[in-house]
Amino acid sequence: MPLPVLADSVQTIPMKLAGHEGEKAHGFSNNQWLLPHDTCQEADVNLPRFASEKPVFYAAKYGDGEDQVFTFVVDESGGTGTGYDVVYIDGNNDNRIDPETEQFKIKLSTRTTHSSKRIRLMVTAGGNTSPYFADFSAFLYHDRNHPVENVHAGLRDSSYYEGVAEFGGKRHKIAVLDLNSNGRFNDFGAELYGNDRMLIDRNNDGTYSHLDDLRKNESFPSMRFTKIDDRWYSIAATADGAQLTVEEAQPAFGIVQIPFARRAKLRSPTQLQVLDFVDSKAEAILGKYELLELEFGLPAPGAEDVRLVTWFRDQRPQVNVIRGTPANLEIGPPFQVGIEIAPGSNGQTLETAIHITGRNNEHYHYRGAESGHSVAAPALLVVDEQQRPVASIHEHVEVGRSSSWWIPQSLDGKFRIWPIIHLPGVEYKATGLEVEFRRGKLVERDAER
Ligand SMILES: [Ca+2]
Numbered sequence: 001m002p003l004p005v006l007a008d009s010v011q012t013i014p015m016k017l018a019g020h021e022g023e024k025a026h027g028f029s030n031n032q033w034l035l036p037h038d039t040c041q042e043a044d045v046n047l048p049r050f051a052s053e054k055p056v057f058y059a060a061k062y063g064d065g066e067d068q069v070f071t072f073v074v075d076e077s078g079g080t081g082t083g084y085d086v087v088y089i090d091g092n093n094d095n096r097i098d099p100e101t102e103q104f105k106i107k108l109s110t111r112t113t114h115s116s117k118r119i120r121l122m123v124t125a126g127g128n129t130s131p132y133f134a135d136f137s138a139f140l141y142h143d144r145n146h147p148v149e150n151v152h153a154g155l156r157d158s159s160y161y162e163g164v165a166e167f168g169g170k171r172h173k174i175a176v177l178d179l180n181s182n183g184r185f186n187d188f189g190a191e192l193y194g195n196d197r198m199l200i201d202r203n204n205d206g207t208y209s210h211l212d213d214l215r216k217n218e219s220f221p222s223m224r225f226t227k228i229d230d231r232w233y234s235i236a237a238t239a240d241g242a243q244l245t246v247e248e249a250q251p252a253f254g255i256v257q258i259p260f261a262r263r264a265k266l267r268s269p270t271q272l273q274v275l276d277f278v279d280s281k282a283e284a285i286l287g288k289y290e291l292l293e294l295e296f297g298l299p300a301p302g303a304e305d306v307r308l309v310t311w312f313r314d315q316r317p318q319v320n321v322i323r324g325t326p327a328n329l330e331i332g333p334p335f336q337v338g339i340e341i342a343p344g345s346n347g348q349t350l351e352t353a354i355h356i357t358g359r360n361n362e363h364y365h366y367r368g369a370e371s372g373h374s375v376a377a378p379a380l381l382v383v384d385e386q387q388r389p390v391a392s393i394h395e396h397v398e399v400g401r402s403s404s405w406w407i408p409q410s411l412d413g414k415f416r417i418w419p420i421i422h423l424p425g426v427e428y429k430a431t432g433l434e435v436e437f438r439r440g441k442l443v444e445r446d447a448e449r
Pocket residue numbers: 042067068069070071093094095
């Protein structure tokens with residue numbers, strides 16, 4: 001399928017290998033974790049004689065060539081039990097380990113000391129074989145999945161590629177990072193370490209900054225379309241990272257409609273988008289997405305909007321943005337406002353927490369105004385059986401976080417605790433909880449347990 005790009009805007013940029021020695025103008029650290037094996041994981045590898053009876057084998061995987069596996073072996077040069085101090089690396093992936101050129105002294109890293117060796121692999125990607133540098137380190141390790149302690153290893157802080165591209169008539173350094181550590185530089189997607197990343201030195205200060213402010217941010221997931229200074233681009237590296245194509249693009253848009261929404265984060269396999277809503281509507285690049293994050297802005301007259309934010313971790317709502325018809329999402333209101341209580345550790349306090357849930361049972365964080373003019377902060381109200389207020393709790397009451405309240409000695413009998421919160425403009429229902437106090441202490445009822 002031809003890319004929807006503007007004519008005459010195509011830049012083909014030769015990229016240079018950078019970070020040979022691990023130096024980098026960015027803050028990202030990638031890592032391929034190498035699991036230990038008792039035997040070589042590749043057939044027909046020509047191995048040297050090991051001094052240890054228990055050499056540890058690793059199968060690093062890089063590139064997209066026919067043989068993507070690089071065999072690594074750590075050995076104890078003084079013999080079994082003397083400690084692992086040598087690594088053999090089939091860096092040129094000819095499936096022969098040459099003890100003259102492919103053997104290196106190492107020290108195991110420990111909790112307090114980090115020791116690594118910069119190594120070079122010849123990685124084949126996109127039909128080209130080129131050097132790929134990374135820090136090899138080995139360390140004793142165990143966890144729940146690997147209960148027997150063994151020497152694990154990692155390849156970190158790999159080399160990357162840099163070039164110069166033009167955006168809006170200005171030239172900027174641009175880098176592509178193999179953040180998912182597979183030896184290829186063209187993995188589209190929005191997952192920070194699950195895919196690759198592009199960095200553009202927009203302020204030309206020589207470094208790449210990762211900033212929330214989209215007008216200044218210099219760090220972008222590798223995606224189908226990237227927005228820079230209000231223009232859309234299609235930026236694609238070759239698999240080996242040695243060439244980059246930058247083209248101005250005209251992605252096709254549709255409309256997403258979510259009542260009361262203010263911001264939403266959507267993700268597809270090739271695109272991450274942050275939508276800013278105006279009157280419950282936002283433009284989005286066509287495609288099938290899952291909803292990662294949603295923020296409602298509830299307008300409070302004479303005050304700043306009340307914001308409700310939720311993150312979808314599983315069962316993410318699907319959003320299909322198509323041409324012509326708005327994608328309507330029924331999500332959020334009516335909200336349920338409830339509370340949870342638990343006895344405090346000394347019996348004289350009550351742990352309380354307000355929670356707000358939406359129609360799909362998603363939980364919301366509540367953000368009052370950032371500066372002053374806020375609607376009333378969340379609170380709790382305690383009423384007696386005649387519905388008369390006997391206490392109100394204001395201090396430290398936050399939605400989604402528990403707080404302690406000293407139960408007054410005078411409280412004796414049955415009461416109901418209500419969450420007090422105002423969600424302007426939307427439908428919501430608050431539910432109180434019945435409690436019983438005996439001279440300032442919570443009576444725990446077995447029936448509920
Ligand atoms: Ca191999």
